Amino acid sequence: MHIYKQKGFSIIELMIALLLGLLIIAGILQLFLGITQTYRQNDELARAQENGRIALTFIAKDLRMAGYWESEGADTDTAFFLFDCDSKLKKCDKDKFGLKPGQLSIAYQPPDGMDCAGRSSDITRGDLIVNAYYVAQDPSNNNESSLFCRSYNLTTDTELTPGQVLISGIESLTAQYAIAKSSSGTTEKYLSDAEVQKVDERNVKAVKVTVEASSANNTVQPYSTTVQIKNAL
Template identity: 35%
Template sequence: MKKSKGFSLVELMVAMLLGLLITGAALQLFLANQQSFALQQTLSRVQENGQLFVRFLVSDLRRAGLERDGIAALPPEKGIRFTLSGTVPGSDNGSDYDRLTLGYHGLSDCEGSVVSDLTEVVNTYFVNSDAELVCQGNLTGGNGVVLLDGIEAFEVLYGIDENKDGYANVSRYVEAGSQGSSPVIAVRFSLLLREESNSLPESDGTRKFYVLTKTVDEPEDRSVRRIFMSTVKMRNYQWDAV
């Protein structure tokens, strides 16, 4: 008798099973890589957006208090404005989010409005009801320009010099309204930025984020959160008051 050639039914079933296992493993690897890529994209986006805002605000703070000849002098507090008349609010430590207002002599505000002659530019940074960080300028009276969204905390502290020894050294950091008559020579700000990500498992809600003087409890969701902070030494302040 001649031996039959080809594969037996058992061999075919084993081959099919091995093929399914290999296909399943490859599919799992593909999905894992896809989730990892999506998570990395979200992390990069949060990091980039946060760093861009920090650089933007640091640059604006370094201009705060800048005075030019041929124009009315700035108020005694110079760069940081705690009280203002008109529609633009001053710096404040609100119950939900802080507000930062600064002024200097210039030709354009943070909204991109431009004037032909030097004037006092006042920019106010605040978080609106949609959790967007907005900058409102004073030149055209607009509603402000959105710089970031997904803001869960925005806190600002002011470094004051209480020694009056002729050296600009920070004695302590205080909230808006607690600076008294001491000059502000530094500003420290921090924000908590959030972006949703389906690539993360749902949080158990036990983590806490410490944003300067504010503590934020992490909700049970699937979001990426990052804290950004910077301290800026003021370049223009009341030299005769330190």
């Protein structure tokens, strides 16, 4: 009769196996955390891109209507980019809805009878309105920087929308204005909002708008679009 002795692993072998197992688990966890972080970053970047594109969509839609006059005999000399609301254009609001850094003001007669916030009350056919876009902190959303719009009815001298959040996560808004040569009508150069106030605004043929959108990790990405002014004289 043969008696076989059972053999097991030694302490050293068990410790080595345990160490190898821990290394494998650590590698798997590291891979999982890396994939999760990459997914989160891509999701935040996609959200910032979406916010930037939506913001540009709002502004570009209005820019395509800039200087549109539906009524016959309308005052086509009225600036569709309001540099200042003088006595001719009535008082507008307390800061005159003027063209200033971080704000873009657009004037036209809305064919759909709505302002930038979708408001249709206090607007009748043929009214000249101003939509102003600007960036400010949203107190209702932890003071997150957001794109706002407000509007004014120049015909009735009435404030329409005092301030409406359009999209959150927008850090800045800038505009550059393409000025056409008086002789050829071709674009000569782009001017800042301060420089363009010194020229005839009816020579503006295109506007380049840039917004900066931020993600949850405070990464800021610029997005731009250029809109031709179809109604420029």
